[in-house]
Amino acid sequence: MSGEDDLVQLIANIHSAQKYQAVDSKVIERIGQIELAKRKNLKEAIKTTRSKLHQVATSFFTSPMDFATWKDGLQHLTHDVSNPKLHEFCRRLMGTHSSTDERLPILNEFYSTIFKDIAPIHSILDLACGLNPLAIPWMPIARDCAYYASDILPEMMDFLKSFFDHIRQKGKAVVLDLTSEIPTQKVQVALLLKTLPTLDQVDKHRARLLLDQIKAKYLVISYPVHSLGGKSRGMVQNYDAHFRSLTTNWKGTIQRFELTTELVFLLTHSDQ
Numbered sequence: 369m370s371g372e373d374d375l376v377q378l379i380a381n382i383h384s385a386q387k388y389q390a391v392d393s394k395v396i397e398r399i400g401q402i403e404l405a406k407r408k409n410l411k412e413a414i415k416t417t418r419s420k421l422h423q424v425a426t427s428f429f430t431s432p433m434d435f436a437t438w439k440d441g442l443q444h445l446t447h448d449v450s451n452p453k454l455h456e457f458c459r460r461l462m463g464t465h466s467s468t469d470e471r472l473p474i475l476n477e478f479y480s481t482i483f484k485d486i487a488p489i490h491s492i493l494d495l496a497c498g499l500n501p502l503a504i505p506w507m508p509i510a511r512d513c514a515y516y517a518s519d520i521l522p523e524m525m526d527f528l529k530s531f532f533d534h535i536r537q538k539g540k541a542v543v544l545d546l547t548s549e550i551p552t553q554k555v556q557v558a559l560l561l562k563t564l565p566t567l568d569q570v571d572k573h574r575a576r577l578l579l580d581q582i583k584a585k586y587l588v589i590s591y592p593v594h595s596l597g598g599k600s601r602g603m604v605q606n607y608d609a610h611f612r613s614l615t616t617n618w619k620g621t622i623q624r625f626e627l628t629t630e631l632v633f634l635l636t637h638s639d640q
Contacts, residue, residue: 371404374404374410374413375397375400375401375404377410378400378403378404378410378413378414378417379393379396379397379400381414382396382400382414382417382418382421383396385418387422387426388418388421388425388426390425390426390433390521390522390523390524391421391425391426391520391521392520392521392522392543392545394545394548395421395424395425395520395545395547396417396421398545398547398548399417399420399421399547399570400413400417402570403416403417403420420569420570423566423569424520424566424567424569424570425520425521427466428465428466428467428498429464429465429466430463430464430465430466430469431464433464433521433523433524435523435524435526435527438461438527439527439530441457442457442530442531442534445457445534447534447535447536449504449505449535450505454505454535455505458502458503458505459472459475461499461502462499462500462502462503464499465498465499467498467499467500467561467562467592468498468499468500468502468503470592470594470629470630471503471629471630473628473629474627474628474629474630475503475506476506477627478506478627478630478632479503479506479507479508480508481625481627482588482625482632482634483507483508483557486556486557486586486634487508487509488508488509488510488513489507489508489509489510489513489556489557490509490510490512490513490514490556491513491514491515491516491554491555491556491557492507492509492513492514492515492516492539492555492556492557492558492559493516493518493551493553493555493557493558493559493582493584494515494516494517494518494558494559494561495518495544495546495551495558495559495560495563495578495582496518496519496520496546496560496561496563496566496567497517497518497519497528497541497559497561498519498524498561499524499528500517500559500561501515501517501528501531501532501541502531504535504537505535512538513537513538513539514538514539514555515532515537515538515539516539516540516541516542516551516553516555517539517540517541517542518541518542518543518544518546518551519543519544520543520544520545521543522543525541525542525543526541528541529541546563546567546574546578547567547570547571547574550577550578550581550582551582552583553583554583554584555583555584555585556584556585556586557584557585557586557587557588558582558584558586558587558588559588560578560587560588560589560590561588561589561590561630562590562591562592562630563589564578564589564591564610564611564614565591565592565607565610575614576614579614579615579618579635584637585636585637586634586635586636586637587633587634587635587637588632588633588634588635589611589632589633589635590630590631590632590633591603591604591607591610591611591630591631591632592607592629592630592631593607593626593628593629593630593631594629604626604631607631608631611633615633615635618635619637619638619639620635620636620637620638620639621635621636621638622634622635622636623636
């Protein structure tokens with residue numbers, strides 16, 4: 369059997385599982401190609417591809433992703449981002465994704481602390497965003513702020529487009545795989561929230577490339593302080609070391625924030 373036939377079988381096998389159907393097909397193909405090149409046979413490649421996709425995408429959702437119902441729910445809400453009912457809706461949806469769910473207890477503190485010295489924000493690039501754009505009502509952004517969100521789940525990005533339209537937020541929500549593409553637009557702030565450890569599961573060299581090539585004055589990089597299972601032993605120290613290894617020759621300033629649920633670094637480019 370040829371390598372091309374193996375890839376066709378691998379993709380068909382992955383798509384047969386409902387939990388992976390939400391993932392962009394190009395991402396499945398890319399990871400599948402990498403695993404086929406590394407593994408002894410098709411069965412092993414399928415197993416490791418499933419594991420990687422779980423790590424980079426599907427493991428974060430704590431309940432079913434009912435994007436159609438979510439879009440319908442928007443129609444019954446005000447466009448006003450300061451409205452408590454809209455806030456309640458956003459918080460409820462962010463609670464379905466482990467990354468944003470962990471941030472909910474410190475949502476006000478998170479953005480007021482990190483953006484304190486650089487607000488108001490006029491443009492944001494939110495990479496591997498998950499449901500983080502739903503936190504826009506808590507962000508100190510300017511009225512004319514352009515918000516560019518990207519992730520590898522097409523239906524989620526379609527929902528976020530609807531959310532942007534509903535709150536009249538300037539910007540875009542697009543499907544983008546950070547392991548194969550780096551956005552080229554210039555922005556004031558780029559967010560890589562809990563993203564780099566996930567990228568390492570696919571390509572351990574990708575993180576430094578992103579830091580070098582993202583065109584942003586400020587980069588916000590964060591790491592979880594607890595695993596999805598709630599364990600925290602050594603995580604802050606390990607991720608601190610991981611970050612330091614990535615930024616050994618960083619040309620600019622670095623601020624560090626150790627918050628209750630997240631370890632955050634604010635990097636300022638000296639040449640942007």
